Amino acid sequence: EEVLRVSRDVDPPRPSLRVGEPGEASDASAHARSSSTAALARDLRGDLDWIVMRAIEKERERRYDGVGELAADVRRHLEHEPVSASPPSVGYRLRKLVRRPRGGVAAAVALFVLFVAGSAGTAIGLVRASDEAERAGLEAQRYARVSELLEGMLDGVRPAVALGRDTELLRDIGDRTRERGDEQSGEATARVDREVEWTLRRFLANAYEGSGAFRIALEDADRTCDLAAELYGPASIEAASAVVLRGDVLYELDEFVRGTEELPPAIESLKSDPDGRSDVVLAKAWVTLGNHQRELSRFDEAKRSFREALAICAGNDSMGVMESSAAANLAKVHADLEEREDALRWHERSLEIKRSVYEGDHPGIASSMTSIGRSHLALGEVAAAEQWLLDGAEMARRLYEPTHPSFSAVLFNLARFYTLQKRYGEAEAVYLEVLDIDRANAPEGNRHLVSTLTNIGALYRAMGRLDETERYYEESFEMHERLGLDADVDHGVRLTSLALLQEQRGRLDDAADSMAAGHEILQRDLGDEHSYTAQAALYLSRIRMNQGDLEGAADAAALAVPGMEAVFGGDDPRTIDTVVYAAEIDLRRGLADSSEAGFRDALARCIEHLPADHPTLANCRLDLGRALQALERFEDAEEQFMEAWRLIDEDSTASIESRSRYASDISKFYAAWGESEEAAAWREIAGR
Numbered sequence: 001e002e003v004l005r006v007s008r009d010v011d012p013p014r015p016s017l018r019v020g021e022p023g024e025a026s027d028a029s030a031h032a033r034s035s036s037t038a039a040l041a042r043d044l045r046g047d048l049d050w051i052v053m054r055a056i057e058k059e060r061e062r063r064y065d066g067v068g069e070l071a072a073d074v075r076r077h078l079e080h081e082p083v084s085a086s087p088p089s090v091g092y093r094l095r096k097l098v099r100r101p102r103g104g105v106a107a108a109v110a111l112f113v114l115f116v117a118g119s120a121g122t123a124i125g126l127v128r129a130s131d132e133a134e135r136a137g138l139e140a141q142r143y144a145r146v147s148e149l150l151e152g153m154l155d156g157v158r159p160a161v162a163l164g165r166d167t168e169l170l171r172d173i174g175d176r177t178r179e180r181g182d183e184q185s186g187e188a189t190a191r192v193d194r195e196v197e198w199t200l201r202r203f204l205a206n207a208y209e210g211s212g213a214f215r216i217a218l219e220d221a222d223r224t225c226d227l228a229a230e231l232y233g234p235a236s237i238e239a240a241s242a243v244v245l246r247g248d249v250l251y252e253l254d255e256f257v258r259g260t261e262e263l264p265p266a267i268e269s270l271k272s273d274p275d276g277r278s279d280v281v282l283a284k285a286w287v288t289l290g291n292h293q294r295e296l297s298r299f300d301e302a303k304r305s306f307r308e309a310l311a312i313c314a315g316n317d318s319m320g321v322m323e324s325s326a327a328a329n330l331a332k333v334h335a336d337l338e339e340r341e342d343a344l345r346w347h348e349r350s351l352e353i354k355r356s357v358y359e360g361d362h363p364g365i366a367s368s369m370t371s372i373g374r375s376h377l378a379l380g381e382v383a384a385a386e387q388w389l390l391d392g393a394e395m396a397r398r399l400y401e402p403t404h405p406s407f408s409a410v411l412f413n414l415a416r417f418y419t420l421q422k423r424y425g426e427a428e429a430v431y432l433e434v435l436d437i438d439r440a441n442a443p444e445g446n447r448h449l450v451s452t453l454t455n456i457g458a459l460y461r462a463m464g465r466l467d468e469t470e471r472y473y474e475e476s477f478e479m480h481e482r483l484g485l486d487a488d489v490d491h492g493v494r495l496t497s498l499a500l501l502q503e504q505r506g507r508l509d510d511a512a513d514s515m516a517a518g519h520e521i522l523q524r525d526l527g528d529e530h531s532y533t534a535q536a537a538l539y540l541s542r543i544r545m546n547q548g549d550l551e552g553a554a555d556a557a558a559l560a561v562p563g564m565e566a567v568f569g570g571d572d573p574r575t576i577d578t579v580v581y582a583a584e585i586d587l588r589r590g591l592a593d594s595s596e597a598g599f600r601d602a603l604a605r606c607i608e609h610l611p612a613d614h615p616t617l618a619n620c621r622l623d624l625g626r627a628l629q630a631l632e633r634f635e636d637a638e639e640q641f642m643e644a645w646r647l648i649d650e651d652s653t654a655s656i657e658s659r660s661r662y663a664s665d666i667s668k669f670y671a672a673w674g675e676s677e678e679a680a681a682w683r684e685i686a687g688r
Contacts, residue, residue, distance in 0.1 A: 492521030534563025571609035
């Protein structure tokens with residue numbers, strides 16, 4: 001009852017008065033900052049006093065309406081303009097016309113945030129130091145409430161929460177506060193000051209990560225981990241939580257191996273919490289670990305991690321955001337493994353949760369819409385894919401600053417869609433916008449910029465602009481090597497793209513080396529039964545055959561056939577074409593019996609699964625005729641050649657070149673059989 005009475009009836013002191021009170025805590029704070037209590041009180045007096053007091057005002061109508069109004073007041077203070085929280089006296093407004101020294105303003109802002117973030121730690125110190133337990137308890141509750149409220153409101157300025165609109169303000173506050181924190185961290189000898197710094201660094205690490213300043217975020221995350229281990233012990237819940245925070249930042253910096261090494265011990269510490277108070281952080285730890293595992297192509301482990309997070313979140317409405325994150329990331333693993341229906345189902349589940357948590361536009365909703373679009377595209381549902389991708393991009397454009405990394409990721413998926421649909425002009429425009437954003441955010445390069453350069457190169461190759469293709473590929477490979485990035489799935493795909501360019505430019509030896517290296521990476525990380533791996537094997541076989549290396553071509557084709565069957569099924573035209581191709585290699589190797597078996601296998605699949613007028617059926621009969629010709633079974637061969645010609649002749653869509661090729665092969669067949677008149681007649685048809 002006493003706590004409720006104090007909370008309801010007793011006004012908390014202004015920050016300047018609290019700091020100016022005589023006592024060990026005030027003296028220690030002043031000493032740590034090489035200042036005096038009077039100077040500290042003077043720095044906080046005025047704007048910062050009124051901003052804090054309005055933020056914690058007991059009457060709802062007198063408080064700030066929300067984070068945006070608080071942020072606007074902080075911005076006005078930084079720019080020496082009147083703040084709305086100030087008593088509207090004429091003298092006050094005149095005083096704001098006098099510009100105060102910038103260093104003093106920066107220090108005041110730093111102290112303001114230090115007060116907000118550190119008040120709970122100070123109260124804890126009072127609890128430990130005071131013999132008056134009841135008074136200390138009330139003091140601790142009061143200041144913990146102030147800290148919780150104001151830290152939460154400032155945390156709302158993060159782009160991930162404030163919908164991308166306040167990055168500039170956040171960095172301004174963060175830079176000033178961090179500068180002051182760095183100055184005092186070396187002087188912080190008292191435990192209470194280290195607790196204040198721990199709280200501050202934790203806030204800054206989250207803030208800088210949200211604004212895309214990942215290297216700065218890592219410095220603060222590292223310091224947070226050191227302080228938590230020192231203050232509470234390396235196996236404490238606080239230390240484990242700090243490691244999870246750092247794991248998030250490491251993921252953004254592509255330090256996946258380090259992440260998978262640091263997170264499991266933190267998870268074990270969090271699991272040891274007997275009261276389950278750390279469930280939110282534990283679920284977050286599993287999601288973060290799963291993200292690192294996925295980037296290292298450890299897909300089964302990643303699935304287990306995401307499912308652990310989902311199990312923790314199940315039935316807990318307060319963990320909706322975390323549950324949606326786990327569902328979305330599990331969907332990505334299913335997509336990596338080409339489990340397309342499962343990927344779509346989990347992306348839809350993630351969006352459903354987010355819409356129950358957030359009202360209106362939100363970055364998480366925009367991201368889910370984009371992911372659902374990609375899932376529809378993987379299922380061949382083009383119209384649905386485009387609508388979801390466009391809606392996600394439109395929402396992201398409303399939410400994010402034009403240079404925010406998350407906006408780049410949404411546009412990247414839209415550009416990829418346009419490329420696959422051969423809408424090259426639209427793809428180029430979007431990709432170049434993505435490139436500008438990526439270069440602005442990472443002038444020295446990062447993994448996403450490497451992917452963007454590669455995809456633009458692939459787009460230009462499809463457009464026949466090979467010089468530009470080579471330029472973008474060269475920059476992407478140089479950046480990959482300079483940054484020391486892993487040879488992962490993305491790099492394997494990148495190598496196959498380079499090989500196709502080299503083949504197109506007639507550099508077959510280089511193409512074979514690049515494709516072999518890419519296939520090796522994909523085979524290692526994805527296995528043989530994946531479309532990337534199977535297609536790389538097929539490309540490698542083709543390059544080897546063009547080199548004249550028939551044995552190498554046959555070895556690669558032997559991997560491609562079962563891979564295509566596993567991915568697309570035995571009745572898919574792409575699989576049948578691969579079977580035909582492998583039989584063609586055997587025919588060139590002089591293995592006519594093996595070739596006949598391959599062509600008959602392909603023909604049986606065509607007859608069973610494809611329409612009677614499908615062009616692959618005519619090709620299979622023509623190729624089977626050639627194999628039978630090599631075996632000198634001329635009558636059987638003639639039957640296949642004539643049926644092939646009937647099919648191609650009845651196909652109104654068949655090109656003149658196709659008809660000429662069929663007639664030419666039939667002419668050669670009759671010549672080999674010794675039927676010169678028939679051979680001449682078919683030569684004439686071929687020449688028409």
